[in-house]
Amino acid sequence: MKLPPFAYRAPESLEEGLELLAAGEGEARILAGGQSLIPMLALRLARPSLLIELRRVPGLAGVHEDGSGLRIGALTTELVAERDPRVRAASPLLFEALEFVGHPAIRSRGTVGGSLCHADPAAELPAAALVLGAELTARSLARGTRTIPARDFFLGPYTTALEFDEVVTEVRVPAPPSSQGSCYLEVSRRPGDFAMVGVAAAVVRGGDRVLDLRLALSGVGDRPRLLTRDELELEGQDSPEVLFGQAGRSVAARIRPPEDLHASAAYRRHLSRVLTERALRTAFERAALQGGAASA
Amino acid sequence: MPESELGARGPLPIRLEVNGEERGGDVEARTTLADFLRDQLGLTGTHLGCEHGVCGACTVLLDSLPTRSCLVLAASADGCRVETVEGLARDGQLSRLQRAMWDSHSFQCGFCTPGFLIQATALLAENPTPTEAEVRHALSGNLCRCTGYESIVRGVLAACAGPERSGAESK
């Protein structure tokens, strides 16, 4: 199980990297942490002619915070992000999702940007990014810099809105409203495995009422989708418990989960309902602790 | 895309620090850090159990962090600091963890052993007094087919129980 042959470059500047990527005409790939790409190479499921590693390019890793939220360099490892107290404080949902990613020895190399760009439908970070309203900064020689909202980014399994010559350089995570609580929950066959079903949920609370809610699920379709109150067609005035039950049923009715070795489609559908309810309930409870209960 | 224009498949010269020594070599672009350590440096203590990043047998410390050496290109480790199982004993003295694992009958066939030792070394460096749950969590990315893990977990806990013993002491 050895990797197929490919060429390798580790340029010193982003411009040089972008030039290589463009010249590769779709046959070149960015090597970030490699925790998904290298297994695919080992199984000979991917055959890039050139791997471009940006580890020598300054400024692509690191967490920054300003009044509007977090800016996370695309090459920030999942471990660094998880351990950064600003991530935990400013984006508890992202923190919670990071803890479900693989194992520590995977997160020590795997990057936040790499996970989003890999767009595995069962991965945790894409679902979290959707619920958080994250935005990805993409750079290319041809188009310069553009910002892609997470909800426009994931197009299908392992497929994103990135053009072949584009690189994600940064992920912006806006600060959540103070009355928002969140929760990431998943059930996998073993701890550390990809989710059979994962649910990222955020609830904006006003007293005993739900003012808004957002959801995204991993493992239940070709890509994670953002599900809002409107998209779930939830009635407005019900008690939170009734609403969460409705949301669970609505999610279950809307998804077309895959069937595989680990779970049937029926199981994933069932679990989606159960976890949606559990995640929303937990998010609602947490919102109270963050002051949401007082702001009614 | 002709290979020569954009980059080379190899040989690529790399230099890195392995177990405190400067080492180097010419690698193919596709050579993993694990294969470089094993085939080019002769450090066969790092084992390959799956080559797709699941079993953890190949775990090494890369710039102090536990890392699957089958999922890192040797070229990516250029300029980095690597510690392998061969580097755990110093001057012929087993580390406290190695001694505790020996005392605890932690392992059976020994194939997964290097990965567990490295992962547990990293855990104890960060958290010198983990709970059993923390040990199990930290080791949950390493597979052992022989032991059922209990002896391994006990070995790690034994390594942090009580005061540090002198290097020469051993049951």
Next chain:
Amino acid sequence: MRPRVPAERYTGASVRRVEDERLLTGRGTFVADAHLPGMLHAAFHRSPLPHARIVAVNTEAARRAPGVVAVFDGAEMTQMASPVAALGAAPGSGGPVSFGILAMDKVRLVGDPVALVVAESRALAEDACELIVVEYEELAPVVTVEQALDPSLPAIFEELGGNRLFGPEVKVFGDVDGAFARADRVVRASIHQHRHQNVPMEGRAILASFDASSGQLLVRASTQGVNTTRQMLAQQLRMPLDRVRVVAEDVGGSFGLKFGASREEAACCAASRALGQPVRWVEDRWENLTVSGQAREESFEVEAAVTASGLILGLRVQMVIDSGAYPGFAPLVVDIVREMIPGPYRLGALSFSSSGVVTNKASYVAYRGPWAAETFVRERIVDLVAQELGISALEVRLRNLATRDEPPLRMVTGPSLAGITARESLLRAAEIVDLARFQERQLRLRDEGRYLGVGFATYIEPAPGPRQEGGEGNTEQVRVELDRDGLLLVHTAQMPHGQSHRTTLAQVAADEFGARLEQVRVMVGDSQQTPEGFGTGGSRFAAMAGGAALHGARRLRGKVLEAAAQILDLAPTDLDIWRGELVGPGVPGGGLPLAELISRIDLAARSGQLPPGVDVDLTATEDFDGGESGWSGGTHCCVVEVDPDTGLVRILRYLVVEDCGDLINPAVVDGQIRGGVAQGVGAVLLERSAYDPEGQYLSATLMDYLLPTALDVPHIEIEHLSPVRLDPDVNFRGVGEGGMIAAPPTICNAIADALSPFGAKVLEQHLPPARILELIGATSA
């Protein structure tokens, strides 16, 4: 004479392993760590199809690829070597069928080796494998037992005339019709055990090195026994035995997989012979999961004749085993399942029908407790009987378990039950787990929507089993010798691959001889000096090899004492060997180190100072059949909680009460038990060798074949029962297989108990979350 009090003995103490210092410092030597000058690397081009005719194989491009030294296709390999059936595929039990070392006319499973590439590196060999083009004519895949018995589907081996490998063969023990006539009720069930597999952390591996000048083939193998590997390689390579030497050093687990020599391993030896260069093959994980072998897929139709009070009078069993593609271990397994299915129970009548089929799946291999289906089926049926009759499962077990003092004293299938402690183990397990209190708690928690369950399984395992009456001695040989340094060399055909034999056999020999532990070297893994014996398996180590080492050390000690007595002019009875020195009143200096004693014996012998008849050949070879040791066994008990919303199962408690005789090294024994239980946890909750309906293998990575982790295996409590000692000297018994035999039924019984409020009936062994929800009706199947 000094008293040998237990505190002064190594046997019975958890002494540290002599294996560990190397393994803990990265100095183990597994086959992948071995390197020879000029060594080449092998990779196989393998079939992407489960069942197809080979029309043409084109290796031209591969032969020209960078770094490639040679490519061999099936036709070429046939000139170089011919396959033999794997261990257990006895003539007449489905064979002989013909096939090649590499596939020739047909491929019979995904991963079937079609061509061998030898290159300067494994990566280059893999590159070249991709350049091989094979033209296939696809055949309908035979994936299930039902398909194997369907005459409209093509035969995997034309000479079988279908896909039935053997059977149905019916054997009857006792008055079965009478038992069913007397029964108040017949409990029926179709019980299924799924396909799963060994997955040692080190896969198969071989380094073959043929020396053209001497005609000698030197093989570094990862094996459970060098003699069996040598035998099978010599046969496949058509070489005389004396030209093949097999050496094994560290072996990274096996659990039954690494017996003899596989087709791939033979092919690498043939390639080395043809090229005159060393060739190494290290199976990768895809190969290991896809083709190395799989185990356990067996289905059973069971009828139990029971009385209203829960006595099980008789069983009618029909077993079908799915042998996979190439004939192997299945027929042997069927024989043991039949014999063992009564277990420690007073079952009076058994009708047992067995059949085997071939399918386009990985070949059936031995896996830890290969016959474990007997315990699974029996222990599940016991619980189903209890459920149907409304009696507690504990009660049904107690009513049916045999005891040592009341007839019958043997199983209805023949073997003696002497020495069993099954009943004691069950009572003790129920006591430790405090069953009555647990059941109160269980009922209370059900009201809160929490579903706990408790399960038991009671079993015995031949370890190595009762002495065969009148039969040819099935023995294990150990040769004990003293070398000139005063080291005690203990040669055994046992081949440790995690079992710590280098430590435990040394403990036994050191105690018996009077040596210090560090003076004993256990010598394994070199066919040039390894005694006769097929290797490690069948729980032969503790009683048979342990006993042979004990008797060998005892005899050698006698020789040494007699010679010493002559030299020192003392009575042998005044002398002793203790901690590596000759001691006793009159011994000069109060103690004579062994090395010095040996040179004095040697000198005396050579200068003719010893009277004739004193044996100075300081070697003793002993064959031992295990004595009266017989059975290991016990009861496992498990408490689970099932989340009815997610189907997740949490093991809250796992308890083993067992009897494996006298413990040589308690830490080693406990490690064997826990390791076996962990594999059972995996079997029930995680592991499945799954194929899709087209015969494609779905579990080919460790992301798909799920081994349990440190978070999946619970703390395992162990209590050792005091054994019944029937042998004057040797009451050690094997302990490697029981954990894996008893854990699956124990966990399944616990889950079934937890699910009983839902009316769920558990008839299978694999219970992942999705299946649990189907069983309770939360999702449709």
